[in-house]
Amino acid sequence: MSLDAPPKAIAGPSSFIDDRIGAGNFLKRNLRKVFPDHWSFLLGEIALYSFVILLLTGTFLTFFYKPGMGEVAYQGSYPPLVGVHMSEAYASTLHITFDVRGGLLIRQIHHWAALLFVAGMMVHMLRVFFTGAYRKPRELNWLIGVLLLTLALLEGLTGYSLPDDLLSGAGLRITQGVAISIPVVGTYISFFLFGGEYPGHDVISRFYSLHILLIPGILLALISAHLILMWVQKHTQMPGKGRTDTNVVGAPFYPSFMAKSGAYFLFTFGVLALLGTVAQINPIWLFGPYTPADISAGSQPDFYMGFLEGALRIMPAWEINFLGYTLPLSVLIPALVPMGIIMTGLALYPFAEQWITGDKREHHLADRPRNNPHRTSIGMAAITFYGVLWLLGANDWISAKFHIPLYTTTEIGRVAIFLGPALAYFVTYRLCIALQRRDADVVSHGVESGVIKRLPSGEYIEVHVPPAEDLVEHMRGKQPIPAITAGPDGEGIPSNGMRSPIGRVRAKLSQTYAADTEAISLDGHGNGHGAHETPPAAVGAGEDGQKSIGH
């Protein structure tokens, strides 16, 4: 049975709307918009749907939460705190937890969603980075993404402080310690933020307005812009059969992609509900109310702030006093530099790459990470940098649970923060080259079949069979990395710009960035691009070509 006319229930309202806003044209162009299919293209949706769930669960929480710092004696259903003096904020969070049906569940889903919101942004960002999907024309969307990540950290920080428990108070204290260390204006920032001395009576309600109004509002606007740009520019696609820089191959928005996206929203919500059911998060009743006099061992921030915590921990005690002023470098450097390196680096990378490669073309075909070894290595080095800091943010637990002396973990961290990224760069680079060579091998010689054959000469060889066509197409999607060889006009003589010191550095960088990738050709044989550089090891049993069949 199939439908041969739109049902009245849909046709009626559609006409009503179209008569008034002319939506038909838009729908005509977009209902069957094609979306390419790849599992990694759904990672951003984790963040998107987590945000939707954050808005829904957050609204529920605001119905019961009281952002007050006035002191009350707890009289609720959690016996070990009855009679204890605490802020209204903490008491109302306990009320949500123990006296509102579903309150604990929603609180836990909200917190898990916050973690998945940031984690989803991070994996999505890494996918975009490693596939080069930030390249022209998508730099703007990349910048919006970087902004979103920064705001998400801020949103997380403000939300984490709201229950006003002992653990979040420690985070707030550190935030204040960092704010007050800022040269010249630090004390003013701290006094304005906290309404006077720390902790004051204002910070919870101020963070509350930031957390539920200002930052989510900006996030919502930016997320909408992010999606509109994605829609207008169409999604990038992985290389493969029939896929080029000028088309997009995949499934239509209606009905296929719509259903898939809907299912993924439900999966995200379902996984969050599952986590909220089986895994306890932020058990504030165990922490107790905040007082600046107490602290728990192993006080940690949520994972996304862990790298800042780690940076503060491995920093040596540097502080400069001059002319009656103090520059607390042991706070300023770790609080600002890693965050600055990561966020600025992310924001500038698309433009830096464009400058280095001189590539001003539009790109819609994603790179496989191995096919741009320097980019991939830079990415892995950055992950290592972040990862070392993140790990060091939990060095007290690492020390306690794995019985490594505490200072040893710090000292290892101080070295690893420099060595780790370099090592990651080197290893990743070699891996990328090796993987490219394997691709070249597969394309030119096929894949091992596991069949051993004896030649009349007595020699044994393994029979190679041609690889599946879609795999080959996927591999052949590799594009050479452009490099600036001479002037932008393509003549052999370097332009004036390229003769300047900066120009020479640029040319050098450009050569390096593109090096080694042209050497490994995927166009079969002999297109002139240094096939001799393919080492014998990659070729298999001997003289290349002869022994593979079906080639």
Add this chain to the structure above:
Amino acid sequence: MTENPNDPGLPEERVPRRVLGTPPPGNGSALGAPVADAEPIVHEGVQFPDPATARKGERAAALLFLVAFLAGVGFVAAYVIFQVGSIDKVATSNMALGGTLAVALLALAAGIVVWVRMMMPKYSLVQERHTMASPPAVREEIGATFLQGANESGFVKYKLLRRTLLLAAAPLGLLPLVLLKDLGPLPGTTLRHTVWKKGMRLIVEGTGEPIRAADFNSPGGILSIVPEGHEDDLNALAKATLILIKFRPEDIKPGTKLNWTHDSIVAYSKICTHVGCPAALYEQTTHHILCPCHQSTFDAADGAKVIFGPAARPLPQLPISVDSQGYLIAQSDFAVPVGPSFWERGDAEAEARARGQA
């Protein structure tokens, strides 16, 4: 090339071509005519599953939807049945509500995926992309329009208007900043003082009782101390909290100011000089005070000097003595500002030494 009917290369006509009074196209639906141009359902790039698979998929999806329905009903039932109000009741309620919700959502999600994968066609549609940039002619036209508008407005021509307009805008931009001034008082010298003053008793945190020096008599003991009368004043506690340590006399090293101690009892600020966490992990064997946040370590026997970690300054020592009843009291406020460093702090330790306070 492109089989799908929605050619994105349509001219940018937002307004449907319609004449007033004529019936809307597509037999009254924005969804278009009822397959009027007989677009074949099956074409290249759309591959329908075989009917057997589709039927199997339908059964699986239907089963999953049924599970989702039951779980959804279960959620409502769990809300009604399981009350909260004690830890164990909350545990049951959370398990029941969360479990049914998770099952409902996941079953629904799985059902839709089964539907998409087994019953909907496999698509390999191709859509053309177009460069994002507008054609040069359009750009030129926009440029011309911009100039035309700018000139028509007179903004370029009338200097006085332009300058006064900019002048008028400048203070308006500053207003939000001005309005923020009352967010808090100015720091002044508040960061240099705490509530400690001569004669104020040391109160044990948690018990709320003052403490006699004679009662704090086990070497290796430590107490968290708050100022008398400020036990619940968080602003005061954020600067004035102390750790009180009892030493064996022979353990005290020269860094500790002996005339600020009483009977080998030493009081240090509990607020870490790094970013202000309460530095309170005390090891009585090594006399280390460790801050749990960033692991700054201070030698309590030696004036709380820093021996590891990011803190740059020792924990300030509070001068203490006893009153006539033997209770521990402060001799004065701290000689230097406590807690994290800030710009105006300067080398307060050197200044204190110059004043002869250290």
Add this chain to the structure above:
Amino acid sequence: MNSITARRRHPLARYAVLLLALSLLGGVYALLAPGGDRADAAIASGKADDVAAGKDLFAAHCASCHGLNAEGTYSSGGASGPSLIGVGAAAVDFQVSSGRMPFANPAPQAPRKRPPEWVNPTTVRQLAAYVQSLGGGPTKPSLEEVDPAKGDPAKGGELFRANCIQCHNFVGSGGGLTYGKYAPDLNPATPTQIYEAMATGPQAMPVFNDSTITPEQKRDMIAYIVTMREQTDPGGNGLGRIGPVTEGLVAWIAGIGLLILAAIWITAKKRQVTHD
């Protein structure tokens, strides 16, 4: 997590606890009925035969480090131990009953472990009596003094947060200290051991003597620790109750992991046999 904590939320756990509490109550009664106070006093002062038996035990198991007369020894690199004169019976009971002493391997800190064969309540009592006879010190608390049911967990919680959590964490899960030392997990410790640890300050731990933290306050803290230990985690698995570190791990491994699996399932293509 040790086996007790892992099983404490087992459906049968509450019956086991009930049974344990009942037998404990019976034990307390039996101990107190025939003049328990006098017995305690005898231990405190060191009954003569206990002291003698304790001296033998000491010579056999402790003297190699602590010296034949418990005066303490020091040899760099070799076995050395502090003087035990004045540490009291409570210190002996804590160290030996928790298996920390005798100290087996050189390490920054003696770990809790299974006590050796010869350790039983009698030998511990004898050893404690001997050490008590050397120079006094804190004595072992009575069962009533450490009975969690008699304490006020809310008051204890405030004291616990003021004095304990900076090292032992907010529910007593423990934490790291300098040079390989650590604050141990409080969950395996018995109420008596918790009391003794506060009174004697074992190893790096500071002392909280009775004149600063009264026995009643200590009992309140014990009540809080035991309440926390036995308390259900209403939100599901407690994830080790160590805060955001394990939460982050779960978010990444379970959360992102499951969602990536879902994404792969949604987008996976069966490889087409025919290529068109």
